[in-house]
Amino acid sequence: MKIAPREADRFVAKPDPKAVAILVYGPDAGLVTSRIKTMMKTVVEDLADPFRIAELSDSDLRSDPARLADEAAAISMLGGRRIVRVRGAADGLTKIFDGFLGGPAGDALVLVEAGELGPRSSLRLLFEGAENAAAIACYADDRGALEGVIRTRLAAEGLAPEPAALQYLLDNLGSDRGVTQNELEKLILYAGPGKPGEKREVTLDDARASVGDNAGSSLDEVIDAAMEGNMDSLDTALSRARAADTNAIAILNALSRHLTQLHLAAARIETGSDIDGAMRGFRPPVHFSRKNSVQRQIRGWNRKKLDRALALVLEAEIQCKSAGQPDTAICGQTLLRIAQGARAGKR
Known part of the structure; x- marks a missing residue:
C-alpha cells in the first residue's frame, strides 16, 4: 500500500497491523531515520x-537472502515481538522482499x-502494490510542514517563537529533519523551558545565538575528517562540535546518515553511474564546500567497508544509550576507528 504524505505521520504513530514490512525512503535521511525509530518504538x-x-x-541480504526470513521468524529469548531493520536497501533486494512478502515468516515487523x-x-x-506491505516517502519539509515541526517542538517545552525568530528558523532549517531536530534541541537548551501554564517567547536573538545559518556544518566537519582519515582535522572538528554542545548521539546519527548516503552512492556506481552522478543523489545535496571531500570518500570507501563502519556506529549508539556509559568517549573512539580504517585504505 502507498501511504499518502498527509497520512504518513498518523500511520507511523500506529502502523497498520496488516503491514508485515514497511519501506521508508526518500531524500530526507533525517526524516527517514525519525520515522523508522518512531515505528520501532x-x-x-x-x-x-x-x-x-x-x-x-x-x-x-545480498550475501545471504534467507537471513531476512530467518530473522523475521526468530523468537526473542525474553519474549515480545521483534523488529528487523534493514538499512541501505535498493532495487537489488526486490526479489528477496518479493519472496518474503509472498509467504512472510514469524510476526516480526x-x-x-x-x-x-x-x-x-x-x-x-x-x-506500494503489496497488500501486506507499505511504502512511505520522506521529502524535505516545505515551509508549512517546517513551521509545524518548529511550533510543535517548542510548544512541548512551553516556548513560542516571536515572528522574527520563526522567520529566521524557517530560513535556516528544513533541508534535513534530523538536523532540524538537533538545532531545535540546542535552541531549547539555550532559551530554557517556559513556566507551567504559560508560554515563554523565543526571540530572534535566541534563535541567532543557538542556530547558525550553516546548521549542521560542525557535524559535516567531524564526518568528513573521520571519513578521510585526517586525524588532526578530526581532533579540531570534535573540539568545535563539543564547544557548540553537540552531543554524541547527534554526531553518531549524522554519521550513520552519511554512511547510508555513501552506500547508496556506491550502489549507483556499481550500476554504471560516475562519481558526479552518484553525488547528485545525495539528499540534502552536498554543499559545494564539501564536494571534493565527498568525492574522495566515494573513491576510498567500498560497500563492504561502509558496512563495517555502519556496524561500528550502530554499536556505539547502543552503548551511548546504555545507562552510565561515557558517550563522549565512545563516540570519539568510534570516529578514531573509522578514521584509522580510512587511512588504512590509502596505503
Missing part, C-alpha cells in the same frame, strides 16, 4: 534491546530504509 520500548531488534544491511527511489523503482513498486 510501537513494538519495542527499549531500542537498545539486542534480543528484540535485528540490524541488517543491503550486503547482508520488518522496517526497510532506503534513499531516494524513483517512480519506476522495483522495490518501491513492490511495497
Whole structure:
C-alpha cells in the first residue's frame, strides 16, 4: 500500500497491523531515520534491546537472502515481538522482499530504509502494490510542514517563537529533519523551558545565538575528517562540535546518515553511474564546500567497508544509550576507528 504524505505521520504513530514490512525512503535521511525509530518504538520500548531488534544491511541480504526470513521468524529469548531493520536497501533486494512478502515468516515487523527511489523503482513498486506491505516517502519539509515541526517542538517545552525568530528558523532549517531536530534541541537548551501554564517567547536573538545559518556544518566537519582519515582535522572538528554542545548521539546519527548516503552512492556506481552522478543523489545535496571531500570518500570507501563502519556506529549508539556509559568517549573512539580504517585504505 502507498501511504499518502498527509497520512504518513498518523500511520507511523500506529502502523497498520496488516503491514508485515514497511519501506521508508526518500531524500530526507533525517526524516527517514525519525520515522523508522518512531515505528520501532510501537513494538519495542527499549531500542537498545539486542534480543528484540535485528540490524541488517543491503550486503547482508545480498550475501545471504534467507537471513531476512530467518530473522523475521526468530523468537526473542525474553519474549515480545521483534523488529528487523534493514538499512541501505535498493532495487537489488526486490526479489528477496518479493519472496518474503509472498509467504512472510514469524510476526516480526520488518522496517526497510532506503534513499531516494524513483517512480519506476522495483522495490518501491513492490511495497506500494503489496497488500501486506507499505511504502512511505520522506521529502524535505516545505515551509508549512517546517513551521509545524518548529511550533510543535517548542510548544512541548512551553516556548513560542516571536515572528522574527520563526522567520529566521524557517530560513535556516528544513533541508534535513534530523538536523532540524538537533538545532531545535540546542535552541531549547539555550532559551530554557517556559513556566507551567504559560508560554515563554523565543526571540530572534535566541534563535541567532543557538542556530547558525550553516546548521549542521560542525557535524559535516567531524564526518568528513573521520571519513578521510585526517586525524588532526578530526581532533579540531570534535573540539568545535563539543564547544557548540553537540552531543554524541547527534554526531553518531549524522554519521550513520552519511554512511547510508555513501552506500547508496556506491550502489549507483556499481550500476554504471560516475562519481558526479552518484553525488547528485545525495539528499540534502552536498554543499559545494564539501564536494571534493565527498568525492574522495566515494573513491576510498567500498560497500563492504561502509558496512563495517555502519556496524561500528550502530554499536556505539547502543552503548551511548546504555545507562552510565561515557558517550563522549565512545563516540570519539568510534570516529578514531573509522578514521584509522580510512587511512588504512590509502596505503
